[in-house]
Amino acid sequence: MLRKISTLLLSTLVAGVIIVFLLSRVWDELLITLHEADPRYLLAATLICLLAWYMRGIRYRYILMRLSVCVSTTFSTACIFVSQTANLIIPARLGDLIRLLILRHEKETTYTVGFSSLIVERVFDIITIALIGAIALPFVVGQTPWFSLLIGLVLIAGLLFFLVLFISGRFTSENRILAKIFEIMAQIRSVSLTPPALVYLLFSSVIIWIIDCLVCVMVAMMFGETVPIMVIVLAIVIGNLVKAVPITPGGIGTYELALAMTFELAGVAPGIAVLIAIVDHLIKNLVTLGGGALSVYYFGDWTLSLLKRAFSGDIRGELRDRD
Incomplete structure (x- = not known):
């Protein structure tokens, strides 16, 4: 238990230090900019963020189908809301595992089905983000070479994943662990490796991430800033690729740092860059928390107990049980 608490405190401390560092650099400028903000764009950003969540629910429903x-x-949207809410307080993205238990409890699915659905969603998110980033890169002046390296590595990893996925269908194994892995691979192939499914998942993922970028556009407009759309797109891409590495709960701190750094490299004033990054993530996290609270009410009180077990780390023990 002590080790679990120490891990949580350390990751939270890292997130707090990064946020304080960002704010301390531009505090006076932030206060002036906040005073001049237009709240109408805040409302627009919130509504657009809700639309992105609805689109995620549509895509996840298709994956489960x-x-x-x-x-x-x-149901599919609420399922994502609960797991993402857990990710805001639980390190290492262990909140994602809650989705497996919800599907098991509500739909009597196996853990492998839940895990396969989660992998498909994550893979298409990461690959779509990298593709959008690759398109935005040539239009952004001042970006550093490691942006291209990061995006390129993600695209290569995605290509290798689909290659392994394709050839894995030729193998079988009597080993229980390998057999389970091949079962998950087969389920992922059934979801994503037919032309109609591939088109649907890529198209819906592109729409989701364009909407996510529009939230940041509204935040920039709220502060009276005209930031080139490709700069915002690249910032969101870099922020989410960095956020995918579970250093802090919900990527808090690391996401803001990546966004602010990208904006500054593209010529945005430091104060505005930090403010846009923090408010963008704050809106998305508050919408996530609100949606998570409503989703707990939708599923019932048992999900509160599930969240408590996830926070204590007991959720991993439940998932070790056989299907």
């Missing part, structure tokens, strides 16, 4: 799990869009 391909795995022969029939749910409503409300």
Whole structure:
């Protein structure tokens, strides 16, 4: 228990130090800019963020349908909301595992089905982000070479993943662990490796991340800043790729640092860059928390107990049980 608490405190401390560092550099400029902010764009950003969540729910419903799990869009959206809310307080993205237990409890699915659905969602998110970033790169002046390296490595990793996914269908194994891995690979292939499914998942993922970028556009406009759209796109891409490495809960601190750094490299004033980064993530996290609270009410009180077990680390023990 002490080790679990220490891990949580350390990751939270890292997030806090980064945020304080960013604020301390531009505090006076931040106060002036906040005073002049237009709240109408804040409302627009919040509504757009909600739309992105709804689109995520539609995509996840499709993924589950391909795995022969029939749910409503409300159910699929609520499922994502609960797991992402948990990720805001639990290190190492262990909140994602909550989704497996929700599907098991509500739809009597196996853990492998839940895990496969999660992998498909994550893979298409990461690959889509990298593709959008690759398109934005040539239009952004001042970006550093490691941006290209990071995006290129992600795209290569995605290509290798699909290559392994394709050839894994030729293998079988009597080993229980390998057999389970091949089962998950087969489920992922059934979801994503047909032309209609590939087109649907890529198209819906592109829409989701364009909407996510529009939230940041509204935040910039709220502070009266005209930031080139490709700069915002690249910042969101770099921020989410950095956020994918679970250093802090919900990527708090690391996401803001990546966004602010990208904005500054592209010529945005430091104060504005920090403010846009912090408010953008704050809106997305508050919408996540609000949606998570409503989703707990939607699923019932048992999900509160589930969140408590996830926070204490007991959730991993439950997932070790056989399907």
